[in-house]
Structures are given as structure tokens and as C-alpha cells.
Amino acid sequence: MQFKDIIGQEKVKAHLINTVKENRVSHAQLFLGPEGSGSLPLAVAYAQYINCENKQENDSCGSCSSCRKYAKIIHPDLHFSYPFFASHKEDTASTFIDQWRNSFLRNPYLNLETWRSSLDAGNKQANINIAECHHIIQKLSLKAFEAPYKVLIMWLPEFLDKEGNTLLKLIEEPPEKTLFLLVTQNQDQLLNTIISRTQLVKVNALDKVSLAEFLVREKGVSHEKALQLAYISEGNVQQALSLLSDDPGGGYFQLFVQWLRFCFGARVLDLLQLVEEDLSKLGRENQKSFLLYAIQMMRDVVLFKEGAKTLVHLPEAEMSFVEKFSPLYETAKLEACVSIFEKTSYYVERNANPKILFLDVSLQLVLLFKH
Template sequence: MQFKHIIGQEAVKQRLMATVRDNRVSHAQLFLGPEGSGSLALAVAYAQYLSCEDKQDRDSCSVCSSCRKYEKLVHPDLHFSYPFFAKDKNDTALSFIEQWREAFLANPYLNLDLWRGYLDAENKQANINIAECHQIIKKLSFKPFESAYKVLILWLPEYLEKEGNSLLKIIEEPQPNTLFLLVAQNQDQILNTILSRTQLVKIPALAYDDIKLDLMENHHQTELAASEIAYLSNGNMTEALAMLKQSDKGFHALFVQWLRLCYGNKGSEIMAFVDQAAKLGRENQKNFLRYGISFIRECCLLMAGAGSLVHLPPQELDTAQKMTGVMNTAMAQAISAELEKAHYHVERNANPKILFLDVSLQIVKVLNFKTLPLGTHYIPN
């Protein structure tokens, strides 16, 4: 994995390469970034750059022996640890290394749900068990085999429970030229004893323009389609790639149609919409609701006078500006809350007809009767 194959994050890339050039490589680092930010891919690219035999100014060479092995994740000095669904108490990450390589090479913006799909998870809970901790200690007790550094990339240390304390000594006093790269999403869920022993590398969510450009250049999306997906993904490339697999149902047109029906309290037409929404399928329903939440948020920005922060194509921006004439901030917040609750219930397999009918009625209350869903507080025109 080379840095150039990772979307955006130019400032982080430059900072990581500078630590290698200046010989300031900390032996234990925590790559902390939200899902879909590319933090795991950055950790692999960093390890490859560190081990490259012919480092370039802006990236690893990709042709030396070390780089070729890194590209296939088979370098003898590169080790991975990650949550898995153990069938036996003696299972370790090595038991699933082939699935791991397949999953990462297929999608470097891996999340736990995608990883689950490569394993026989059944109803088991993912974790990093004590057997894996002992395996880590054993692997890292040896000197590097080929490269200057032996590297362990530990993905999602949030799944290390109290067993993770067994790693403290080797993290604090590792063998020479041993590098720990922890890749996490939630700092609060990491053991404090481990957190205090690492150097933090903060990785932001991806920029809207970076996702849009990648979708157009590498996934052959039109500018309009790329704009909508980038907008919906909210900086999460994992979500953006998942949306590519979903059929395009014209979320903007459908959402605006829904609001207009609710504004006019068109009973029979609302029922027709409910039938249409119920047939979208679970993933498209989630994307549709996510679009609605994002669109209402942009309306709120317009009403707050923060138009410079709005990311909408011209047609959608025109619609949003018109929407601000028929609702105020309190109404927009009430609608957004209903959409968020609906998204939560769709994820949990709620009956779509009942769900979309209920949400429609709540939006009718807000837009047509100008009352909050509780029905007790009237909003002034």
C-alpha cells in the first residue's frame, strides 16, 4: 500500500514521512480516526515506507523486495492483530490471516461489518483474546528478519479488554526496532494503560472534495452522482463505497416529493409514497433517510446565515433555499429528529410500511399543522 493510493489526508502523509526522514519514529503510535478515514491504510503505507529499500521523496518505491511483499501483506516483519470471532479459546489472528489479507486487499477502508462478512461469525462477539495477546508477545520477542523494523499493526484496540494489560511491558520496553501501530476509532474505549503509552496521530474524516474526486476518477461516477454520494457519506469512504453498490433511486427528487406531500397533507399520495419507500430495500432506505438528514441540516445552515458552509449542487441548493421559506429552525430540528429515529429503526429491521407511514404523519404535523410531534407546543409562523 503506497500513500498515493490513499484518498486525501495529504497533511497526515507528509507528517508521517517526515518522522522517517528525520529519524523520529516513535515505537508505539495510535492512529486515531473515524470510520472510513483511511487510518488503517495509512498505517500499512507508513510501515511500507519505513521498510522500503529505496525511499522516494513522497512515497515508497513499490518495486524493491520489501515493497513487493508489503503490497501482498506477506512481509515476514509485518504482523497484524485484529478482532475476530473465536471458535476455540486458542484461536489467534493467525487463524484468520488469509481472510484478513483478502479483506484488506479488496477494500483498505475496511470496517468491522465488512470484516465480519469474511468470517463465520454466527452470533459471536468480536474480541482480541488472551491467546492473541500471548501470540503478539511471542512474535515480537524476535529480532526483525529482513527489514530494519518489525511492525505490528493492531486494528481496533477497543476490542482489547483487561487481557490487553498483558501487552504493557512489551509496548513500554519493546525489542530494538520494533514498531507498534494501533489503529482505533474511539479513544474512550481503549484501555487507559495502553493509551498512555502511545503517541497520538490524529486522522480527520475525509474531505467532501477528496471523496467526490475519487468517485469520479476511479469509480467512473458522473459529477452529479459523485456529489450526492460524497455528500451522503459525510467523510466516510467506507459508506461511499457501500453506496456505489446500491441502485440510484434519485434521493433528492424523492425526498423533496415526500416533503411536499406532507406539507400539503396529501393522504392518498402519502400512502403511495409509503408503498414506494417500502420497496427500496433496507440499504437504500438507510441511504434515503441519511440523505434527508443531511439535506435538512443544510437547510438549517442556510437559516443560520452560514451559506458558505453548504455543500449542495445548484438544483438542490435552490430547493433548500425555498424550503427555508416554509419552515423555521425548530421545525427543521423536529423533522431531522424523526428521520434519525427512522434510520435507527430501519437498521433494526422495523416494518418499513409502518415506519414510513408513522414518520410521514409526524412530518405532516410539523409542516402542515405547524406543531411539534408531541402536539403541545405550537410553532409561530
């Protein structure tokens, strides 16, 4: 994984490269970023750059022996730890390394649900168990095989729970030339004792323009569709790819506007037909995507109404809708509308009957905007 392969995040890339150039590589670093932001591929690209035998100005060379092994995730001095679904108490991350390698190479922006789907997880809970902690200590006590640094990349250390205390001494006083890169999505769920022993690398959500450009360039999506996917996913690459897989066709804008128009006009017969012929037939994943789009649109209406127009970046048709719609209702009602959409998405996740659900939501909107 090279920095050039990672979508956007130019400031973070520059910071990481400079730490190597200036010989300021901290032995324990915490990459904190939301799901789909690129924290994990950034950590891998950083480790590859550190151990590259022919470093370039702004990236690893990609062709030396070390880089070739990093590209296949088979370097003997690169170790991974991650949540897994243990069948036996002696299971460790290494038990699932082949599945991990395939999952990461297929999609380095993977989330926990994607990872779960590649395993026979059943109803088991994901965690990083005590056997894994002992295995990490054992692996890192050995000398490096061929690289200047041994590197451990731990994805989602928030799944360590109290077992993480076993690693504290190793993180604080690691063997020479040993690098810990922890990649987390939720700092609040991490042990404070781990946070205090690491240097923070903040990774922001990916900007929507960079994500849209990636979808156009790599996935062959139209510019308009790419912007919509980036908008709905809020810069989450994994979610954008999932939405693309679930809905490779057109967008939701016309359906959303028609639905609201029927709700605001209390056109119950038209609503019945729309629910029957359109909304209920979208399929569960597309229904979730449609509701995500509705939530984002209504949030942008609130931003526009409250004077934060510079934060609203939409294609021409959607922006025109926001401009015309925002003066019609008070903020409290718009926020209540967002809340209704969020609850509906929750029930869609749990396989509620779509006809009953969307009809009920439609009637809620009728009542909300008539009072």
C-alpha cells in the same frame, strides 16, 4: 500499500513522511480517525515507507523486495492484530490471516461489519483475546527477519478490553527496532494506560471532494452521483462504496422533495400512494441510504438557517432547495425533523414493515409542520 494509493489525507501523509526523514519515528503511535477515513491504509503505507529499501521523496518505491511483499501483505516482519470471532480460546489473529489478507487487499477501508461478513462469525462477539496478546508478545520477542523494523499494526484496539494491560510493558519498552501502530476509531473506548504510552496521529474524516473524485476516477460514477454519495456518507469511503453497491442508479433529491411537499401540504392520499409505490419498494439498504440523505439535507438546512452558509456545499439544485426551505420553519422544528429521520433509520435497520413505518413517519411530519 503506497501513500499515492490512499485517497486524500495529504497533510497526514506529509507528517508521516517527515517523521521518517527527520528520524523521529515513535515506537508506539495511535492513528485516530473515524470509520472510512483511511487510518488503516495510512498505517500500512507508513510501515512500508519505513522499511522501503529505496525510499523516494514522498513515497516508498513500490518495486524493492520489501515493497513487493508489503503490497501482498506477506512481509515476514509485518504483523497484524485485529478483532476476530473466536471459536476456541486458543484462536488468535493468525488463525484468520488468510481471510484478513484477502479482505484488506480487496478493500483497505473496510469496517467491522465488512470484516465480519468475510468470516463465519455467527452470533459470536468480536474481541482481541488474551491468547492473541500472548501471541503478540511471542512474535515481537523474535529478531527481525529482513527489515530494519518489525511492525505490528493493531486494528481497532478498543476491542482489547482489560486484556490490553498484558501488552503495556511491551508497548512502553519494546524490543529494539519494533514499531506499534494502533488504529482506532474511538479513543474513549481505549484503555487510558495504552493512550498514555502512544503518540497520537489524528486522521480527520475524508473531505467530500476527494472522495467524489475517487468515485468518478476509480468507479466510473457520474460527477453528480459521486458528489451525492460523498455527501450522504460524510466522507466515509466504506459507506460510500456500500451505497454505490446498493444503489448504482440515480439519486434521491426529487423523491425527497416530493415527499416533503406532500407532508407539508397534508396531502394524505398522495402520501399513501408515494409510500405504496416508491418508498416501501426501495429495499432496506436503499431506504437506509435515502434516510441518510434526508438527515444530511435537513442538517444543512439548519446550518444555512443559523448563518453557517460556508459549511454547506451542495450541487445547485439542492442548494436552491436549502435556500428556499430554511426560512420557512423555526430551528426547533427542523431539528425535530432530523430526529424523526434518525429514529426511522433505526427501525429500518431492524426490519420494520416499510409501508407502516413510512406512513407513520409521513403523518408525524404532517403534524410537526402543521403546528
